[in-house]
Amino acid sequence: MMSEKILEVKDLVVDLDLDLGDGRTRPVLSNVSLSVSDSEVLGIIGESGSGKTVLSRALVNWVSHPLRVSNGSILYRGQDLLTLPPARMQALRGRKIAYIGSDPGSALDPTLPIGRQIVEKLRSVEPGISTRDAAARVVQVLDAVRIPSARERFYEFPFQFSGGMMQRVMIVDALVTNPDLLVADNITQPLDVTVAAQILRLLQDLQRDFKTAILFVSSSLGVINEIAHNVLVLANGRVVENQSVGQLLSTPQHNYTKHLIADIPRIWKGGPDTAAPAPAAAAPEMEPILSVRDVDRFYATKDREKLFGKQIVQAVRGVSFDVYKGDNLGIVGESGCGKSTLSRLLSCLEAPDSGQILFKGQDIANMKAKELLTLRRGFQLLLQDPYNSIPPHLTIGRTIAEPLLIHGVPRREVHDRVTATMHEVGLSVELYDKLPVGLSAGQRQRVSIARALVLDPELLILDETLSALDQVEQSKLLALFDRLQAQRGITYIYISHDLGMVRRACNRVAVMYLGRVVELANNERTFFDPGHPYTRALLSAVPAIEDRPYKAETYLLEGEPPNPINIPPGCSFRTRCPFAFDRCATDDPRLRVRGLDDLAACHLQEINVPAE
Template sequence: MNTSSKILDVQGLSVDLLLGSGARRPVLRDVSLSIEENRVLGIIGESGSGKTVLSRALINWVARPLEITGGKILYRGEDLVTLPQRQMQALRGRKIAYIGSDPGSALDPTIPIGHQIVEKLKAVEPGISTADAARRVVRTLDAVRIPSAAQRFQEFPFQFSGGMMQRVMIVDALVTQPDLLVADNITQPLDVTVAAQILRLLKDLQRDFNTAILFVSSSLGTLHDIADEVLVLSAGQVVEHQPFEDLLSAPKHPYTANLISDLPKIWEADTRNTGASIADKISDSEVVLSVRDISRVYSTKDPTKLFGKQHVHAVRGVSFDVHKGDSLGIVGESGCGKSSLSRLLSLLELPNTGQILFKGKDIARLNARGQLDLRKRFQLLLQDPFNAIPPHFTIGRTIAEPLRIHGMAGSAIRPKVEQVMQEIGLSLDLHDKLPVGLSAGQRQRVNIARAMVLDPELLILDETLSALDQVEQTKLLALFEKLQRERGITLLYISHDLGMVRRVCNRVAVMYLGRVVELSDNQTTFFNPGHPYTRALLSAVPSIEARPYDPEKYLLEGEPPNPINIPPGCSFRTRCPFAIEKCATIDPVLTPRAGEAFAACHLAKIVEAA
C-alpha cells in the first residue's frame, strides 16, 4: 500500500474496560487497520464486538472506564494516542469528523441548527467571519439536498425528521472539509429509502471532498452499497479484512461465513412458506383482528397564527383483516403512519373514525374490565430494549408484573415466570438479578417474556428488532417463528426492515402518508408489486443480492409531503416516476389485482410492466 496515500494507520490498538479493584476486561485486542484517501473501509460485527469503541478510539475519544492500553493510531504519521489534548481538539472536528447513530441527541434543541453549525465552524476555524461561515453552512446544507437550505438554516432540531437530522449531522461533520469521516452505524435507525439516500449522498460527497470514510455497520447489505473493503470484528479482535467482493465470494473465517449465511435472502425463490398458497390457507381461518376504515387526526398549534390549530392526518381510512396464524407485515417510510396505527391497534389511543374489532368486539366500546381482559389477549412490543425495563426491578419481577396486574398471586407466579424464561431462552440464573449488564438482545428477550407470560393470542411488534444487530435479529426471528408454531399465536410486524419482512411475513401491507397503498401476499409484494412506491422501497433494500428494481429508476429523493397539507389526488404523485394528469385530481382506492392482491394506483398495470 502506498504509505503517502494513507490517512489513518492503526497498529496493534488495545482497549480495556476498567472494572474496579484493579480488575479489567479487554474490549479491543491488537487491532490493526489502515485507510487511504478517497476510500471507504467498512467495519462489521455483532453487538459487543467492539465496533463503537473502535470508532471512538480512532478519534481518541475514549474516556474512563475505558482506557487505551497499547498500540498506535497514526493520522498522517502522527500518533493520536500520545498527541497533547489541545492538538487533538484542533484535529477532531476539523480534519477528523465523527457521526453517531443518534442524531436527535447530538444538537441543542433550543438553538436553530444553522447557528449551531456556524458556531462549530468558527471554533475550528477562528479566522472565519460569521457571514462567511453561514454561507458555507448553507452551501453544505444544499449539497446534502436539504430543500430550502437558507430557510431551514433558521429552523430548530425538532422541526427535522430523523432522516433530515442525519443529513444535518453530515453537514456538521463535512462543513470543515475533513480528511477522514468516521460514521458509526448512522443508517441503522433509518428507514430503507432514507438510508439509501444517505449512502448515495456520502458517496457523492466523498467524490466532491475527497474524504476517506470509515463506515461502521451491523448490516453486510448496507456495506455492500458503500464499502470498498471490510474489516470483521468479533469479541474485540479482527478476524478478517478483505475487499468486499472477495469477502463475499471466499470468506476466510467461520464467523464471517456465518454472518453471510444468516443474511435474509430477499430475491431468491420463495422457500419460507411465505407465498400465496400459505396466505390462502390462513385466509380461511378465523379473523382475529378486523380493521375497518380507521382514521386518526392530531391537532397541533399552528405557528403562523396566534390561536390557530393545524391537523396532522396520521392514519387515513385504513382497512385490513388479520387471521389466526397470520404474520402480517406493515411497512413504509418514517412518518407513513405505522407507529400511529400500532397505538390504535393496541388501544393506547382511539381512532377518530372507523372500527377495530378483536374477535368481533369493537375495542373502543369495551368497558374498563373488558379493556383489561383485552390487554391480556394481545400484547405490544416496542423498539427500545433499554428504556422498556425498570432498572430497579429484578428480571423475575419485571416478567411477573403482568401476572400480578391480572390477579395471579402467591406461589403460582414463579413457576410460570421460569417456564416462560426457559421458553424464551433466558437463563434462570437471571431471575433475581437486575437488568444492568444485559445486552440489547437479552433485554428484548425480557420484554418478550413479559408479553408471553400472559399467553396472548396476538403480538404487535412495532420495530421490535430494529435496534438489534443482524445476529441477534436472526435469533429472535427464529424465536418468534417457534412461538407461532408451538402456540399458534398471530403476529403483526410493523417494520422498515423489508429483508426481515420477506423472511417472516406471509402478507404485507405497504403504507404511505397514513394510507395502505398496497396489500398482497409476500411473493406478490416482492416479485410483482402493483404500486410504484412499493418498488421504490424494494429498490432501496440493503442486500448483497442483485436487485430486480433499479435504484436509478425507482429510488426516491426527499421525504413524503407534509401530513398537515396533503396534496389533492394521489398523495404519492409528487414523487412518482409514472404520474399522469389523472393522478393530480383523483385519489385512487385499493383495487383488486389478482387473488388477494390489492393496489391503490391508477397505473398498476403500467407499473407491473415497467
C-alpha cells in the same frame, strides 16, 4: 498515483476496568490493526458486542473510563493521536477528523436553530471566519446534502426535522470543515430503507467531491456492500478478516464471516421459496382475530403562522385490513407513513377518531377500561428500544411478573409462570433476581418478549422490535418467534422498515404511504410483482448482497413524503412517482383487487399498465 494513508492503526488494545479493586481488566479490543487511504471507504462489520463502537470512538480518541487504551498507536498522517495534548486533539477532531453517531436526536441542542449550532461549531475550529461567512458555508453544505429550502431550514429547530433530515444535519456538522477522515458509526441503522439509501448515496457523492476518507461502521453487511471498498470483520474484539467487499462475499475465509453471511436474509435469490413457509391461507368462513375497518387518526397541532391557529396532521387515513389466526402480517413504509401511530391504535394505547378495531369481534376502540383490561391479555405490544422499554430499577423476574400482578394472578403462581416463560424465550433463570444492567440488547429484548408472553396472548404486535439488533441476533429471535408460533399458535403483526426481515418472517405485507395502505399482498407478490410504484421504490432501496430486480436509477426516491398537514390532491404519491400522469393529479386511487388476495391503490393498475 499512489493513495496516501490517512489513518493507520497498529496493535490497538482497549481494556475494560472491572472495578473490582484489584486492577483486573477485560480486553474489549485486542491487537487491532487497520489502515485507511484518502478517498477510501473502509467498512467495519460485526455483531453486537464485537467491539465496533468502541473501535470507532477509539479512532477519534474518545475512549474514557472504565475503558482505556493499554497498547498500540493510532496514526493520523503520521501523528499518534493517543499522545497528542488534549487541545491539539480537540482541534483535529473538530477540523480534520469528524465523527457521526447513530443517534442524531441527542447530538444537538433542542433549544437552538440547527444553523446557529453548526455555525458556532465552525467558528470554534476556524476562529478567523466571520459569522456571515460561516452561515453562508453552512447553507451551502445543507444544500449539498439535499436538504430542501436550505436557507429557510437553517433557522429551524431540531424537533422540526425528521430522523433522515437530522442525520443529514449531522453529516453537515461533520463535513462543514471539509475533514480528511469521517468516522460513521452505524448511522443508517435507525433509518428506513429509502432514507438510508439516500444517505449512502449522499456519502458516496460527498466522498467523491470532498475526497474524504470514510470509516463506515455497520451491523449490516448489505449496507457495507452498498458503500465500502474494503471491509474489516470484527469478532470478540479481534480482526478475523480484512479484504475487499467483493472477495469477502464471494470467498469468505473465516468461519465467523461465513456464519455472518449465512445469517443475512435473502430477498430474491432462490426465487419465491426464499421466504419462510407461510401459514395456511384463511378459509373464507374464518373470522379474523383482528379486523381494522376504515380507521382514521388525526392530531391537532399549533399553526405557527397564526396566533391561535390550528393545523390537522392526518396520521392514519381510512386504513382497513384483516388479520387471521396464524398470520404473520408485515406493515412497512417510510418514517412518517403512519406505522407507529397505527401500532398505538392496534394496541389500544390510543383510540381512532373514526372507524373500528375489532379484536375477536369486539370493538376495542370504544371499550370501557375494565373490559379492556380483561381483553388486553389476548394482545400485547413489543416496542423497539430494548434499553428504555424495561425499567432499570426492577429485577428481571419482577419486570416479567408485572402483567401477572396487574391482572390479579395469585402470587403463589407468579414465580413458576415467570421462570417457565424465561426458559421458553432462552433466558437463564439465574437472571430472575438480577437487574437488567449488563444485559445485551438481544437479552433485553428477550425480557420484553417474556413479559408479553407471560399472559399467554393470541396476538403480538411488534413495532420495530428487531430494528435495534444486528442480523445475527435478529435471526435468533425470528427463530424464537417461529417456535412460539408453532407451539402456542400466536399471530404476529410485524411493523418494520426492515424489508429483509419482513421477507423472511411475513406471509402478507401491507405497504403504507402518508397514512394510507397503498398495497396489500402476499409475500411472493409483494417482492416479485408489486402493484404500486412506491413498493418498488422501497425494494429498490433495500441494502442487499444480491442483485435487486428494481433499480435505484429508476425507482429510488429523493426527498421526503409531503407534509401530512397539506396532503396534495389526487394520488398522494404522485409528487414522487416517476410514472405519474394527468389523472394522478385529480383522482385519488383506492385499493383495488389485482389478484386473488392482492390489492393496490394505483391508477396504473386500473388501466392495466405495469409500473415499470
